[in-house]
Amino acid sequence: MRRSDEIIFIGLSITSSWGNGHASTYRSLIRGLHQLGHQVLFLECDQPWYASNRDAPILPYCKSRLYADVDELRARYTPRLRAAAAVIVGSYVDDGRNVCDWVLDHATGVKAFYDIDTPVTVARLQDDSCEYLRASQVPEFDAIFSFTGGPILDRLERDFGAKAARPLYCSVDVDQHQPVGSHRDIDLGYLGTYSEDRQPALEQLLNQTARRVPKRRFAVVGAQYPSNLVWPKNVQRIDHMAPGSHAQFYGRQRFTLNLTRTDMRKAGYSPSVRLFEAAACGTPIISDEWVGLDELLEPGREILLANSTEDVAEVLENVSDAEARQIAAAARERICAEHSSLHRAEELDSYLSAARGAGLEQPLRSAAGVSGERAVAAH
Structure with missing residues (x-):
């Protein structure tokens, strides 16, 4: 099977920032990936509270698609999932355990989990109350990316068997977020x-x-x-x-x-x-x-x-x-x-390259030609 260069995200939301911080986090990161030359598909479960507050139904730096449930994911996206260079599942995805099963069973590229709620997740993994991830699924992912850094990363590896727990903080789109005006009322x-x-x-x-x-x-x-x-x-x-x-x-x-x-x-x-x-x-x-x-x-x-x-x-x-x-x-x-979009995307890029295995395949690297040395040095 021919491998595509596409990175697939399955996350809580990117089209609506209403009532969540995930959308801004994903938008910034994926805009950075676009700057590096990557093709990104974002899959989002269609929820009524986001549908009535969709502030970015179309994004210029990625394709976003809505789905109704896991059955639709399987029916429409399994071939694309198998061909993708990397698939990243986010925290708080609806019916996330079954989404993770689908990804772990069918993806052939890098399989990763991006936890934007790590302390909450870790607490719930202990008593099996986490609705979007099972403890048994943690070691099956090639990497766990975490919104939270520090000691909790060691715990993910030590207590839950994560192959590689890496910090992936949120970031900021510095083109969109700049000083504006001077009237501070x-x-x-x-x-x-x-x-x-x-x-x-x-x-x-x-x-x-x-x-x-x-x-x-x-x-x-x-x-x-x-x-x-x-x-x-x-x-x-x-x-x-x-x-x-x-x-x-x-x-x-x-x-x-x-x-x-x-x-x-x-x-x-x-x-x-x-x-x-x-x-x-x-x-x-x-x-x-x-x-x-x-x-x-x-x-x-x-x-x-x-x-x-x-x-x-x-x-x-x-x-x-x-x-x-x-x-x-x-x-x-x-x-x-x-902590710009580009810095964070370079960081993710280096993590995905490492997960693919040193020397086994060409690094997951864009046509823009950002070197591994530069990606590491930036952090």
Whole structure:
């Protein structure tokens, strides 16, 4: 059978960013793969909540196709799956266990799993409550790519038998996310979908701060927040904002708040896509604190940390605009140099090449001719 050069992703969503961070992560990564010359097909289960909020039904850098269920995947895409150079299944895919079975049974190229929710996945693998992956499937993949780095990668290999667990952080499309405008009429903003375990931090660091400094302006953008939540009068609420408008929103903020889900914070090494987007847009970031953050951005110079309402109020009241601009500029320089779409795609490219086996086949490399040395050196 002739092998194609195509990379197939089967993920939660790329066509709709409503209520999830997966779409932005996939869009950035796959745009980078396109820059390297790769052909990508993204398969996404058609869900009603995404169908009514589809902000990117057509993407210029990949083909995206919707499917109804695993039976349709088998009927329509098995030959293409067998011919693909690599097939990557993402976390939280509907009926993911059966999707993984289909991929593991029929794919002949590199078979990988991309976990954008690794701490949650690992916790659920232990008691077999993970709906999208079985523990027994982990060692069958050629590689496990993880949104979370650090010690959890060793655990995937040691406790679950992963052949190769590798960090694959999210990234940012630096062409789309750039500093926009200079009228910063929001003192502190937050962009993120509602999460029950993240809400206490949002209450403490943003809402309580808003009550403490009522003359300051705040904004929270994100879907699925309960209708019975009571917001301070000086907090503007916006239900959803398409990625194309994120740069403009960040451009309005004097500071933006970065918050991390409990499981991610405990595991550490789990930067969100919003962290990279805000930095690329030149907005100074106030973040909660977790292990590994200082390896991405230097506290005090490239990012500000806060553990209490008092910490946030102190920043808003006492950090000058000049200081804020310096912090934002340093963060933007760092993130654009190390976490762009192209950097992350080169990293994935090198992982896929390694998974194919040194010397057994030609590296999975685009016509653009990015060398293995450059891909490794970039990270």
